[in-house]
Amino acid sequence: MEEKRYLPHIAYDSVIFGFSGNQLKILIMKYHNTGLFALPGGFVKIDEDLNAAVRRGLKERTGLDNIYLEQFYTFGDVSRYQPEAMKTILEANGHDVPENHWMLDRFISIAYYALINFEKVVPTPDALSDSCDWYSLNKLPALMQDHQLIVEKALQTLRDNLERKLVGVNLLSPLFTMNDLQKVYEAILGEKLRRTTFQRKMLSLNILQRHDKQYSGKAHKAPYLYSFKQETLI
Amino acid sequence: MEEKRYLPHIAYDSVIFGFSGNQLKILIMKYHNTGLFALPGGFVKIDEDLNAAVRRGLKERTGLDNIYLEQFYTFGDVSRYQPEAMKTILEANGHDVPENHWMLDRFISIAYYALINFEKVVPTPDALSDSCDWYSLNKLPALMQDHQLIVEKALQTLRDNLERKLVGVNLLSPLFTMNDLQKVYEAILGEKLRRTTFQRKMLSLNILQRHDKQYSGKAHKAPYLYSFKQETLI
DNA sequence: TTATTATTGTCACGAATTGAGACAATAACT
């Protein structure tokens, strides 16, 4: 990681949402020998588009291309500047850290959230971390710096966008039941929804393609499987 | 403007909305001797919060404190990097510009929109510009770099936020008629609204305080004046 | 004083949407 290849003072953080066990989860990194937890993030190369840098990072953490991605806020308070934490991380990794190391500078961070299919992800730590794992939103460890705030703002933005954007598409497998979809909405909104109203609403949007039934082996009526209609995908 | 006092590679741009003559307008700067038009913007001091830097710039351009301000996107494409334009501006101002001048570097720009009371603003150019003036959105001059795109995204965000945030407050005088408010909404949305529906909707929100009537001298019924209820202000 | 004019505040009615529950259909098990 050569200093001259990255724009100084500029970082990004990504809140990567997945859905599993009826819960929203996000990817969290744990740094070597420090007990420090953080959002996956990175830096922007001198000749690289900001969005491309974030996609590059996402690919490294998840193995996935073509991820649904939204930029939602840029955090630029001076209080973010906590060089001790970064120094701890670098030293715990055996780096000799000069006083003027570029990673100890003040950074502003452009924050993104991503929506991905939980099943398809292979969480992968980077050189400084020994784990990259899923955590439920209500069981997050204490996070570095203002990362807790970043997560909260990501969730708020996701909620605000829920009606305007096709959120379910990106968190589910291509085939899903109406109940699966409802669980996603409930996890995002943090509240129970009424089954019949939800079904009527979704069907009236005219974005779902109905397929064969899904026989679960349980003693009750089998639900239809659905996919999102091709033309509605972004 | 000493180099060392600002964070390199980081700028902000602000889309400052005002409402006058039933139209949405924004403030545009014109640089000395160049014919170049741009959004008001600036840089972040080494020890300054990002939001504070933007407010500082707004104060300089408008004379106003306590402005309603929303950050909406950070532009970070490499294609923004057009050092010739900045060099032109600096040279037109009599500066001797070394090859490695910090303002000729690549910048990412954090974009904000502000909503202000047109009446109260005293548009003020900066050292590099000879005017700072109001332009209607549909009569903008050709803008530098990606500033046209920034304006479009600002307007789109403003529209998206219209139902969720109390937008009218910030563009109108403290006392206004229902018709004034409707004109603001129409200017933002770019479409005519139905008078009776609009009135019913606004009154049902329970955010308006009714005051005395406003006698205009015209030959018809006088409308009530309204203000936003104190507790609804942000 | 009495029409006239333009605009405003409110109501009325039907259409469309939403909330809440009822109920029959149905896979698999007893």
Add this chain to the structure above:
DNA sequence: AGTTATTGTCTCAATTCGTGACAATAATAA
């Protein structure tokens, strides 16, 4: 064949919304 849990759909009331009607009214004209 009866039971159970879940699903798809329907109904009815409550609410919101689109649309127009209409009376109230401030200033002007007659």
